[in-house]
Amino acid sequence: MNTILLGNLIKIRWIAIFGQILAIFFVTYFLKIQIPLFETLLIIFFSVFINLYSYFDERKNKSISNMKAFSFLLFDTLQLGFLLFLTGGIVNPFSILILAPVITSASYLPALMTVILSSISIVIIILLNFYYVPLNLGDEFYLPQIYNFGLVASLIITVIFIAIYAYLFASSSRKISYALSVSKLQILNQKKITEVGSLSAAAAHELGTPLNTIFLILNDLLKEKKLIEDKNIVKDIILLKSQAERCKEILQRFSKNPLKLKDKFLEKVKITDLININFEKFNKNKKLIVKKNPNTEEPEIIYKDEMMYALGNIIQNAIYYSIDTVTAELDYFKTNVKILITDDGDGFSKDIIDKLGEPYISKNNLGMGLGIFISKNLIENMGGNIKFYNSKDENAVVEIIFDNSILNI
Secondary structure (H helix, E strand, O other): EEEEHHHHHHHHHHHHHHHHHHHHHHHOOOOOOOHHHHHHHHHHHHHHHHHHHHHOOOOOEEEHHHHHHHHHHHHHHHHHHHHHHOOHHHHHHHHHHHHHHHHHHHHHOOOHHHHHHHHHHHHHHHHHHHHOOOOOOOOOOOOOHHHHHHHHHHHHHHHHHHHHHHHHHHHHHHHHHHHHHHHHHHHHHHHHHHHHHHHHHHHHHHHHHHHHHHHHHHEEEEEHHHHHOOHHHHHHHHHHHHHHHHHHHHHHHOOOOOOOOOOOOEEEEOHHHHHHHHHHOOOOOEEEEEEEOOOOOOOOEEHHHHHHHHHHHHHHHHHHHOOEEEEEEEEEEOOEEEEEEEEEEOOOOOOOHHHEEOOOOOOOOOOHHHHHHHHHHHHHOOOEEEEEOOOOOOEEEEEEEEHHHHHHO
């Protein structure tokens, strides 16, 4: 629960208070219906006091706990229940408003709190059918008891339905929001790794020339007759040379993995390189088969962290569910590139194949499924398309298509 929600609750309560006052005066002075005016206004003014306190509390405290928000909504439910008790009970047209706190709770609060609030609302609805101050509408106006029972039943069903629907909708939204935040965090981490790699490559490149110069000078010093006569000097020169060689080896290691770097020398890569790197990263004694047209030279593409990470998730998933082999097939056309990632496992479950790519839906509905969701979003945000289906042999296939313009081919 956050301060934005508290602000919204306060605004909604001000609207409700204004509406309640307007309705009471309209009923009393225009419709000439007698109601306990003092008692109803007393309850409303108490709500005004509580809302003023909440308003000033929000300015001091920029957050609100779930329990405090629950108390906020519980008060609104009880306040409306007392007002309905004084104004005709369940036959009051405004009785439908008792749903509002339940909907808000289902959208923002944990399920247990929503269940408690819904149960309290249902109890209030049932009690209002039997205990209330009747409205003085005249002898000619009469509602049969069966209507009252039907109204109670419909309100109870509506409370339950709205609570479940709002909770499921809000829960799905929260999951998607969380998954997207995870995706952004992973990409940010990948970019940081890339930046560190770029600095390493730059350091290796810049320091390479001075180190070579040091090697040349040290080799020349070892050839000087006057210097080699002094064993201590020779020993120091050899030590310096060994340390310089060690520095050179470290710098060479920094510059060996081009796919973790992104500088002016390493912007262009091949998709097969991305596939191989990711397969080696996640492989657990599985075999990779890469198929491509032997008559077509594989073009290079502009390296993108999003592409690297999306392929990584899909390949990791294929490795996990494969029995022995993962196959990557590449087809290059005039306008686009098609990538097929296939594993020799049991294929996608028919129950969830149409839902793949949604958050928390995995291949066999056993895992979290965030990896596929993130990959799908990354690929689509890049302008590509991704499909999931089973081959004729019932093996799982992930098909990715990019326009050549997206990859700068």
